[in-house]
Amino acid sequence: MRSSKRLKQYDNTGYLFILPFYVFFAVFIVTPILMNLALSFTRFNLKEVKFIGLQNYLNLFEDEFFVRSLINTGLYTFFTLAFTMLISLFLAILLNRGLTGTPLFRTSSFVPHVVSMVAASMIWYWMYEPAYGIINRFLAMVGISGKLWLHDEKLALASIIIMSIWKFTGYYMVIYLAGLQTIPSYLYEATAIDGASEWQKIRYVTIPMLRPVTFFLFVTGVINNFNVFEQVNILTQGGPMNATTTVVHQIFIRAFRDFLMGYAAAQAIFVLIIVAVLTLMFFKYGSQEQDVEVA
Amino acid sequence: MPQYNRVANGIWVAVLIVISFIMIFPFILMLSTSLKNMAELQRPVFSIIPDVLRFDNYPKAMARGNWGLYFWNSIYVTFWSVVLSLLFNSMAGFAFARLRFRFRELLFIISLIGLMIPPQVNMLPIYVILKYVPFAGGNDWLGRGGLGWLNSYWGLIAPYVAGSFGVFLFRQFYLTFPRALDDAAVIDGMTARQRFMYIYLPLSKPVMASLVALKATATWNEYTWPLIVTMTTDMRTVQLALSLYKDEYTIEWELLMAATAVAIIPLLVIFFCAQRYFVEGIVTTGIKG
Numbered sequence: 001m002r003s004s005k006r007l008k009q010y011d012n013t014g015y016l017f018i019l020p021f022y023v024f025f026a027v028f029i030v031t032p033i034l035m036n037l038a039l040s041f042t043r044f045n046l047k048e049v050k051f052i053g054l055q056n057y058l059n060l061f062e063d064e065f066f067v068r069s070l071i072n073t074g075l076y077t078f079f080t081l082a083f084t085m086l087i088s089l090f091l092a093i094l095l096n097r098g099l100t101g102t103p104l105f106r107t108s109s110f111v112p113h114v115v116s117m118v119a120a121s122m123i124w125y126w127m128y129e130p131a132y133g134i135i136n137r138f139l140a141m142v143g144i145s146g147k148l149w150l151h152d153e154k155l156a157l158a159s160i161i162i163m164s165i166w167k168f169t170g171y172y173m174v175i176y177l178a179g180l181q182t183i184p185s186y187l188y189e190a191t192a193i194d195g196a197s198e199w200q201k202i203r204y205v206t207i208p209m210l211r212p213v214t215f216f217l218f219v220t221g222v223i224n225n226f227n228v229f230e231q232v233n234i235l236t237q238g239g240p241m242n243a244t245t246t247v248v249h250q251i252f253i254r255a256f257r258d259f260l261m262g263y264a265a266a267q268a269i270f271v272l273i274i275v276a277v278l279t280l281m282f283f284k285y286g287s288q289e290q291d292v293e294v295a
Numbered sequence: 296m297p298q299y300n301r302v303a304n305g306i307w308v309a310v311l312i313v314i315s316f317i318m319i320f321p322f323i324l325m326l327s328t329s330l331k332n333m334a335e336l337q338r339p340v341f342s343i344i345p346d347v348l349r350f351d352n353y354p355k356a357m358a359r360g361n362w363g364l365y366f367w368n369s370i371y372v373t374f375w376s377v378v379l380s381l382l383f384n385s386m387a388g389f390a391f392a393r394l395r396f397r398f399r400e401l402l403f404i405i406s407l408i409g410l411m412i413p414p415q416v417n418m419l420p421i422y423v424i425l426k427y428v429p430f431a432g433g434n435d436w437l438g439r440g441g442l443g444w445l446n447s448y449w450g451l452i453a454p455y456v457a458g459s460f461g462v463f464l465f466r467q468f469y470l471t472f473p474r475a476l477d478d479a480a481v482i483d484g485m486t487a488r489q490r491f492m493y494i495y496l497p498l499s500k501p502v503m504a505s506l507v508a509l510k511a512t513a514t515w516n517e518y519t520w521p522l523i524v525t526m527t528t529d530m531r532t533v534q535l536a537l538s539l540y541k542d543e544y545t546i547e548w549e550l551l552m553a554a555t556a557v558a559i560i561p562l563l564v565i566f567f568c569a570q571r572y573f574v575e576g577i578v579t580t581g582i583k584g
Contacts, residue, residue: 021384
């Protein structure tokens with residue numbers, strides 16, 4: 001009998017092979033999610049746990065810092081992602097034309113991605129320095145008065161966004177470039193025969209063909225940018241006047257400065273829900289026409 | 296490739312030069328600053344080339360804090376995170392691709408949850424878990440009393456070991472191996488362990504190299520987790536030490552930039568030598584998915 005023979009082929013070695021991975025996976029990924037959920041219904045300061053029901057969730061929207069951080073995170077995500085994707089697509093299309101020096105340009109755009117966020121932040125901290133920083137020096141040269149950048153309530157978030165765009169463009173560019181190389185050249189030849197201009201080729205061949213790549217970058221980009229923390233904590237610590245505090249920065253502050261672990265857990269669950277809802281929405285409305293698989 | 300005209304190409308190359316310059320300039324500025332002194336930095340007229348190359352800024356910067364130890368900590372943590380996670384990931388990937396066992400598909404799907412959880416969300420509970428590891432850091436058998444794995448190498452390494460993405464990538468890679476390979480091995484009487492060690496692992500070099508590049512860069516560059524889990528200066532990693540540099544000492548820009556240069560140069564050297572693997576790793580994550 002075929003079925004009994006098949007059953008015999010099962011053996012338990014498989015479990016041994018996945019065991020080491022699964023132990024770490026269970027302890028450091030699955031358990032934390034469940035703990036977040038459990039702790040979010042409690043008051044917990046690492047010493048005492050007290051069940052307080054939904055109180056933490058109710059407090060979320062009364063907390064002006066948290067509301068502010070949601071707005072900041074939304075603005076940060078929108079502008080960082082929009083500019084990063086536009087610039088990287090433009091750059092990738094240029095780099096795909098086989099111009100002189102392409103490898104050099106490609107490598108140099110990619111370098112900011114390789115260095116750590118800490119190092120990048122340090123360099124930009126120096127560039128944004130109001131008195132001797134290169135940016136104000138340059139502005140002075142063209143006759144614009146210097147700004148306080150990271151210390152200016154109105155400019156701090158924008159300063160962080162500009163740095164982040166610089167940091168992330170190379171990564172997006174590399175992925176777009178790989179996507180461009182999968183577009184079959186006969187499509188361009190066919191449009192050339194139809195007399196399409198350069199712009200029309202990009203508009204009607206390149207951009208539609210890149211749709212799965214764009215979708216992937218968009219979805220992962222929203223999730224990653226929504227969790228922005230490092231630049232903020234290094235450059236401004238959320239200041240000035242909470243102008244740059246973000247959701248993950250709030251979680252960090254509440255958990256490890258104020259030791260309001262239960263409240264921070266509720267914030268974390270809130271982030272998880274937002275991320276999950278956004279992802280589901282993107283998949284529902286974003287990928288109707290094409291089969292897109294996202295790793 | 297369609298024929299483009301010369302003038303247009305010239306303009307596009309110029310645009311590329313400008314963009315690349317913006318990308319690279321901060322690093323040039325970093326090097327230039329690290330070789331100047333304060334008086335030069337505050338001069339009204341800016342020059343990218345220092346008057347004299349003041350290399351002694353580097354030893355001066357390194358004298359602030361125990362940088363030898365920070366490097367050792369970073370190397371140690373990166374090494375073990377990469378080795379353990381790639382070993383465990385490849386084993387799991389092999390099992391999911393080639394071994395038959397009950398609930399295999401279900402267990403595989405569950406393991407993909409790790410791809411969807413932003414690590415920042417889990418940092419709080421992981422902190423709590425590490426604090427209550429029994430018999431560690433002065434804890435009793437219930438995990439009470441001490442620090443557990445907080446402020447320890449294990450605390451820095453353990454949260455990076457799982458890595459669902461690696462499992463996924465190894466599985467996809469092993470699925471492309473011809474079945475005949477396994478059949479031949481089985482006929483020769485090889486066990487699953489032998490097939491993994493003598494056939495699959497040696498043939499994994501391409502995917503290994505990309506994952507090493509990705510994982511090592513990510514661990515080496517990590518800031519948030521060391522910030523949370525370490526407490527004493529002797530446990531600091533390079534990135535954490537660098538991030539605290541500007542807060543703990545009065546800012547001397549030339550020394551801060553020298554320290555920054557020291558922190559990124561090892562990685563940049565590796566990047567330029569093995570650029571292929573860095574790019575391939577990223578492309579596989581983005582395209583093949």
